[in-house]
Amino acid sequence: MENDKSLLKVEDLKTYFYSKEGTVKAVDGVNFSINRGETLGIAGESGCGKSVTAQSILRLTPKNGRIENGRILLRTDEKTVDLVSLKASGDEIRKIRGKKISIIFQEPMTSFSMVHTIGSQIIEVIRLHQGCTRKEARDRTLELLNMVGLSAEQAIDAYPFSLSGGMRQRAMIAMSLSCMPSLLIADEPTTAVDVTIQAQVLKLLRRIQKEKQMALIMITHDLAVLSELCDKVMIMYLGKDVEHAPTKELFSNPKHPYTKGLLNSVPKLHQGPRQKIEAIKGTVPSPYALPTGCSFHPRCPDFIPGLCDKEIPKLFDVDENHKVSCFLYQ
Amino acid sequence: MLRFILHRILWMIPTLLFISILSFIIIEAPPGDFMTTYVSRLREQGEDMGQVTIDGLRARYGLDQPIYVKYFKWIRGVVQGDFGQSLEWQRPVADLLRARLPWSILISLSSLLFVYLIAIPIGVYSATHLYSKLDYFFNLVGFIGLAIPNFLFALIMLWFIFQRTGNAAIGLFSREFLMAPWSFARVIDLFKHLWLPALVIGTAGTAGMIRIMRANLLDELSKAYVMVARAKGLSERKVLYKYPFRIALNPVVSTIGWTLPALFSGEVLVSIVLGIPTIAPIFLGSLMGQDMFLAGSIVFIMATLTVIGTLISDILLGWLDPRIRESI
């Protein structure tokens, strides 16, 4: 690995789903890397493969999905492992899950088993990875629940159905932090909770991330979250990474027509009520029948006939940290 | 939890009341009463009873009182364990039941055990090996199991065993153990006979249960907490058994409520075909002979047992699932 600091490096990752109706190329060639203590945002429309990317990293894709190509390199203290080469339910990946890399999922309502207490579900992780006694694990759990701002003594013996969505998501964060992972993947942790809770959860994540110097992959389609939380951003469209840039740069100087469209489609806070809001024209194509060439070309305002619909653009460098996969920047 | 159990028990009382009324209607329903049948049978045999004797007997059995008085008399007796007199057997109904009910319960419980022992592992296998060859196979077997009437299956098994061994697989004991006192060998002999009714009665239930278990587990496996559990680093076994399996089991437990009546139904038919001395044969006999105290009591007992079974399954469910426990 050329970059010394990078903790996780994903190279040309492809994850496909197979079903009777056809093949879905949910992730179709994604590259990124993240350093220790850094925050990477992944954004894109619904269905572009953000969650599948996250699941692929931990080898959690459902049975009908398969990683077809690529490497996922994780640097641990001793060595670097390629997660793709591990067995999906083997011992090695299991020692990474929850310990080195944790993940918070989209659905706080069903992320906990309803018939076990919050405490028992957290204690389980701690005991699994750190092999401590029940008492130690319980104390540690109380500490964690306190840290995420829950009244720990109550929450630990509560059943998930008696907690609100926001409280559950906090508990989820507590669980994901229980073994102090070096990387936390948060897959839209706030879509399912209401606005005030969203702000709290995000604040909490940022605080903990700063405190623990943990790397964070923040998946969202909320651009405000990106700008507030992330050091750098990756934009995805139909399973491909279309643009990489530091957050400030991306918002001030978006390059890919899709990114521009994405930024234009949300109202900006500082421009008053009269601003133009433009939706990206057209709709996302069916995942079973992807367009040829650049998959964005049917919706692209800057479409170059003969090029965009024929060839697939690779990532071109705009500058050292800014990459975009579009022929306009060849 | 105690509150929950109490609540459930209170909940049972109206049901039991309803059942008792229904059973009593059964006792009273047939045109005429037992004396009519009894007298006409005696007549057929050439004997004749004077009207005075008949009225005397009527009064003795309380057959001449208004219906609600009879009901209260009956229910008071039932509460004290006195189910009235079987006019056909000339014995207290309670005595007859005492001798035979344990066998009915034993057979029904063995079938229940059979159902769960077979259905749960197969359901789990089918759900985790979706659309595999064995999954299809179990599905087909399940369909056939649902389609074979209990008594027909019993007949087929009888015939099959008779063809193979030349013995009729009838009853619960071999001849030499029939009257023998309890011994280890007798228990073994009992088990040698018990598997057949358990298999025959349980098959239909097993088929249904496999479907339920499979569907439930599939449902649970698709939920987010399964992936969360995997993401924690748990082994596949634990991911399956600690969470989704455990939760999928709840509806299975709650089906005891309708599995039990089905098993009792099956038990009645199969015991008659296989000649097992449970309450089934005397039930059939009591119906044929219009011995309604016996018939009504048997219906009452069977229904009560199912209600108790349902109660147990409710309590079990409350214990397994905090959502249910805390919903009252």
Next chain:
Amino acid sequence: MIEKNKTEKISAEKLNIASQWKLMRWKFYRHKVAVFSLILLSFFYFVVIFGGFISPYNARQNDIRYKNAPPQRIRFFDEDGKFHFRPFVYGIEAEFNDKTFQTLYIRKTDVKHPVYLFVKGDPYQFWGLFTTDRHLFGTEERAMFLMGTDRMGRDLLSRIIYGGRLSLTIGLVGIACSFLLGITIGGISGYYGGRIDRFIQRTIETIRSIPTIPLWMVLSIALPPYWSVVKVYFGIVIILSLIGWTGLARVVRGKFMALRKEDFVMAAILNGASEKKIIFQQLLPSFSSHIIASLTLSVPGMILGETALSFLGLGLQAPAISWGVLLKDAQQIRVLANTPWILFPGLFVIITILAFNFVGDGIRDAADPYSAI
């Protein structure tokens, strides 16, 4: 303006339902086993409807020459492997073995009975319209027993076909009755909710906690012994549906509960449509597919009920012929061991129930909007 909008919306709903039926049919056709089962069932009912004509003999015609005769095969090739254009059955003759005291049938390969179409045989009434003696197929002499005969020499195949008349229809008629009861009571329960609903649910729960077979058995003895076959038949139907309605009522209630909250019912209520209209024009069509599925799936229970009761001697009785009545002969192990073919009616019971289950399953899957297309 608002009025117009509403009607538009409702007619749009109707359109929606129409195309839903089409989609359902299409999904059902993809269910190969279900389609095959449906064809098979149609065939059974067809045979039963033309039972007098299709069955080779009168089901009650006994024949002391052929008591307990085993099933025969229709052959095109004889013992020597020679092909005969006209199919035939071999003659059989009873032979009494004085060691075992059993009658055994031996095949007489020198006697061939050719099988003809439209042969003359036992007279029968065609649908009560006229009397005729033509049968679809058979031999000139009474000698063809494809499923064997019973202890009185009656042809089992003919008996099964005649028995199908009662056994196959009892399920349908029973379902019609349960349907009426279930949809009325379940509808009331689900539509009004509240206390009425609780009371009805409690009653249903109680009825279901009583094992059905014993309850059926008890109820069946209320049928007076002097009743005619037709009366007993309807008596049994009523007994079966007295319990069968509960399951259906639950389905209906659940649907009503769910649908009460749906938009188009709200729209109809706001529109001032009378309650009856709401129920019959909007609620019923939208879940009739589910009802049909549960109806189909409860036919087997009815058939099983009749068969079990008749088998025990509590349902239809001997001069009447039903599959259960036929199976009653198999109660003795001796009889069963010597003439196992008397289990043939059971085979038809199994096939029928299987087919109904497959069809019901197919409909249910097709009616489920979330199932994969």
